[in-house]
Amino acid sequence: MKSILKLEELAQFILGIVLFAQLDYAWWWFPALIFLPDIGMLGYVFNTKTGAFVYNLFHSKTIGIAFILIGMFYLGDIFTLIGVILFSHSALDRIFGYGLKYSDDFKNTHLGRIGE
Numbered sequence: 001m002k003s004i005l006k007l008e009e010l011a012q013f014i015l016g017i018v019l020f021a022q023l024d025y026a027w028w029w030f031p032a033l034i035f036l037p038d039i040g041m042l043g044y045v046f047n048t049k050t051g052a053f054v055y056n057l058f059h060s061k062t063i064g065i066a067f068i069l070i071g072m073f074y075l076g077d078i079f080t081l082i083g084v085i086l087f088s089h090s091a092l093d094r095i096f097g098y099g100l101k102y103s104d105d106f107k108n109t110h111l112g113r114i115g116e
Contacts (some may be wrong), residue, residue, distance in 0.1 A: 009094040012061075016088025019068065023077055023084070030088075033081075037089040044106060052101040059090045059100060 020030050043054025057063065067083025093099075099109030107114040 006095050009091045012091035013088055013095065016084050016091060019084045020081075020088070023081055025077075025081060029081070030085075033085045034089055034092065037086055048105060049103040051106065052103040055106075056100045058086065059093060061087055061090045064088075064090060 017030070037058040040055040040058030041051070044051030064083045064085075064087030067079050067086060069083070071077060071079030071081070071083055097109075097114060101109055
């Protein structure tokens, strides 16, 4: 089952690359921005509850998709770019087993404990 889930996440990551290719940005922007959503880990400076909330906000595919759609239909390419990066980064993280966080511990994710 884990292999199937990883393949689905890989397909979503590839979709993110395809969506990025539709935008009018140089290719180097994608690798330059792909790890930017990890800034959400800074929430853990305060406590695990805030950390999990902020981290999950930056790693929610739903928010990424919302930005993509809002950008495509209303607010322009910068919002679409933000959405593509959020969506692609989330898929990439999940390929490697980094899921959305529970508020008790950074290593406790919806995919199981990191490192186990």
